[in-house]
Amino acid sequence: MTRREHLPEVLPAPPESGTEARPVPGDPGAARESVPGRRAVALVVGGLAVVLLPAVTLLLGLGAVPVHLLVWAAAWVVVAAAGWLLDQRTPRRWPGWALLAAVPPVVVDLLVGVPVAVALLVVGPALAWVAWRRCTEPALDLAELDVEVAFPVGTGRLRVGRDRVVMAQSTRAGGGHVDQALPLAELALAQPGQVDADAWWPLPGGTGVRVRRGPAVRLVAGRQQWLLPVADPRLVAAIARRRATAAWPQRTGPQTVEAWHALRSWAVARTKTFRDGRQTQAYPAFRALVGFAAAVLGSGLLATAVGRGLTDPGVWVVGVVLLVLGGGFAVWWLRVRARLEHAELHALPPHGPPWGDLRPDVAPLPGWRPWR
Missing domain, CATH: 2.30.29 (PH-domain like)
Incomplete structure (x- = not known):
């Protein structure tokens, strides 16, 4: 490849040489200098969605909720809160953490006959969305x-x-x-x-x-x-x-064209799947959602087995398998996401x-x- 040759895989390319650009007066822009209390409001509203409301929802059935289920749901609220705090740089993911925090308390309350808890599945993510929009106004x-x-x-x-x-x-x-x-x-x-x-x-x-x-x-x-x-x-x-x-x-x-081809081929393969017999776009992030769902269910089965003293090996095996499977999906997604982000930076081959x-x-x- 010479200095002025692009690989066929990246074409068509824009013109190699442009024309003289004459600056013109432009729109001064309508953006404000700042949004007062941006971070504080986002943290308060986000904390309400991910921590406080799930905790209050869990307390609605406190008198009737078995201790093992109470601990299980509270543990998942802590996991979601930790994920939300560690993910402060990516507000678009906050509604997902709010949903993760909401599901276990809602399940526990439904088991003891408190149907009003279902509202948290909507209110929590909605508040997290408000926090997201405020943080990025x-x-x-x-x-x-x-x-x-x-x-x-x-x-x-x-x-x-x-x-x-x-x-x-x-x-x-x-x-x-x-x-x-x-x-x-x-x-x-x-x-x-x-x-x-x-x-x-x-x-x-x-x-x-x-x-x-x-x-x-x-x-x-x-x-x-x-x-x-x-x-x-x-x-x-x-x-x-x-x-x-x-x-x-x-x-x-990558430092060579061969390594660049390997990276691009891998990334393209990760974003392809088949639905209804046709090749279409794949969304690897869904594996993280499946992983969290499996981990929540598996940990719930194990908490129930411990709390009730169950000796049926089937419950223990299913719970452990789901928990390990969920963790595996989450780790798999983290590794794939890291390499996909690496591939995003290399749309052009080296030395081109x-x-x-x-x-x-x-x-x-x-x-x-x-x-x-």
């Missing part, structure tokens, strides 16, 4: 935080985290779609601007983003480049620039040419105008 102070914030980009979402920016697109027929990411530690350009006419910005691998006429942001990191339509490009650029100053390096390997013209004073596509 658009404002310039998001640049100083390390929480993931998402911006709509057509049918997908641009997720700006502490160390990376992820372009999460909607899935396509046939499956095998892998999100793409830019390492913020390598960010060279975060340029707000506008597109004067509808255009198409290709992404490596035959995908792309339809750029409608209007505001957009241009992101360059390493050899990769994105041109994405967003409602407030100044806000996106400001957050990306500030977080890039404190981002941890993300790019390690840059993705379009990366110069800040040049338009990578006709019609691009940076803002002053």
Whole structure:
């Protein structure tokens, strides 16, 4: 592969050379400087959803709940609370932790005849959703935080985290779609601007983003480049620039084209499955949900066996198998997620040419105008 040759797997590529870009006056942006009490309100509402309400729900049937079930449900509330606290940088997952905290208390209350507890299955995740939205409400102070914030980009979402920016697109027929990411530690350009006419910005691998006429942001990191339509490009650029100053390096390997092929093939295989005889998109995260469900059920069976002094080996075997299976699914997902995140950073093979013209004073596509 020479300097100006892309592998067929990543084509079509944008033009190698752009045209002169004339800066124009842009929208000053409507984002506020800050959201008062952002973190405090999010923590209080999230704690209410994940800790307090499940505990109160469990106390509704306190007089009739066997001790072993009470301990079992309380243990899962603690697990969910610990997961929520450790997952503070990813607010979009908070409703899931609230649901995990809600299920065991609801099951216990239903067993002793307290049907009102079912409301927690809706109230808890809803409050966690409110906390999520409050924590990521658009404002310039998001640049100083390390929480993931998402911006709509057509049918997908641009997720700006502490160390990376992820372009999460909607899935396509046939499956095998892998999100793409830019390492913020390598960010060279975060340029707000506008597109004067509808255009198409290709992404490596035959995908792309339809750029409608209007505001957009241009992101360059390493050899990769994105041109994405967003409602407030100044806000996106400001957050990306500030977080890039404190981002941890993300790019390690692969060092050869062969290793890159192996990594991409593995990632594509993990995101393919078959439904109704047709190949379609797979969602590996569902294995984590299955794992938690199996672990909750298995631990519940073991708690019942201990509390009631059951000697039937079948109950013990099923409980242990479900618990181990649940733990295995959770560990499997953590390992797969880590490698998928690694693959997201390597949409381009090593030692290849840059993705379009990366110069800040040049338009990578006709019609691009940076803002002053």
